[in-house]
Amino acid sequence: MTQRSYKTMGINLKAMPMGESDRLVTVLTKEQGLVRAIAPGARKHKSKLGGRSGLFVVNDLLFVKGKSIDKLVQAETLRSFPGLSKDLAKLTASQYLAEIVLSQALTDQPQAELYYLLIEHLGRLEAATRANVLPCLVQAVFHLLVLAGVAPEVFRCCLSRSPLVPELGNPDWYAGFSVSSGGVVDMAELQRMESDRLKQIAQARSERLNRSAPSLAVHDASADYLPQSLPQSLAKPSATQPPRPGQRRRPVVSKELTANLGIVGYLSAAELALMQQLSQPELILSVASSANPKLAARSGTIEKAGTPAKMADHSEPHIMWRHIEKILRQYTQYQFDRPIRSATLIDTCFTSSTHASRV
CATH class of the missing domain: 2.40.50.140 (Nucleic acid-binding proteins)
Known part of the structure; x- marks a missing residue:
């Protein structure tokens, strides 16, 4: 019975x-x-x-x-968790996590790890200062993705498998983020793929010209592809000189490659360094602060010792955390194949924060 x-x-x-x-x-x-x-x-x-x-x-x-x-x-x-209902941002972040848990939890099977992980992160959200709500949410999402076995790769290029070390002192350093490829993509790999595609187009065009007008084939084939390493003065057409075929095609090829790889955004060195912390049990002081002291006050991580309590309670998350959350949100929605409805309210909660943190 x-x-x-x-x-x-x-x-x-x-x-x-x-x-x-x-x-x-x-x-x-x-x-x-x-x-x-x-x-x-x-x-x-x-x-x-x-x-x-x-x-x-x-x-x-x-x-x-x-x-x-x-x-x-x-x-x-x-x-x-009475503290969650007293703050709209905390309550929305908690509902955000609940949606993800509902997407990955199973019925009629033990879910102890997921159960304890959610309770742990709800406790962190309840105790978080205003500046830390968004970082706590982002780390909780990352931990849930790890438990589900679909966490994004943030330490290696997910295409070439080469290690990625953010150059914090270089403001021009960036990495792409691909939802379909599974994580971060090295910009050098993207440039290599773009150049290979342009070469293929140039070769195909040269073959067509060779069949129709052999005398024009050699000239057009060389003009169709411009290497990325050419000097700036040579790579860009002058005001009186029309753009070469390869230059016209480069933006089209770049857009096509971005769409095919599912690249939803680009991470600065500081943003990738923050993402690489998310797998840790606890967030530490922002490495972005060491790269740019202006970001320290609004880095949105654990406050330094001696920070006045009133300032900590009313500080806002840095714009970098908004960008990381949006990229990780798109990745999560792609993995679970459903939207996170609470994310709209998250945008509303931190819209003013984003403007306030533009320093």
């Missing part, structure tokens, strides 16, 4: 009204994975399940199995 009831620990990730007074809850549990159940009477004023079926409440739970959906009959609260 099958057991009709079961006990487990779980955290509420989603809740919606059902009927006149019930609530439909989605709970991430340690032993059973995702559980969707009816909390009968939870919306009544004096219901014991009312507060215990709220978002991000951790409970000891007793469920009764039903024919189509289980029923939550008893809950004893173990932990809650």
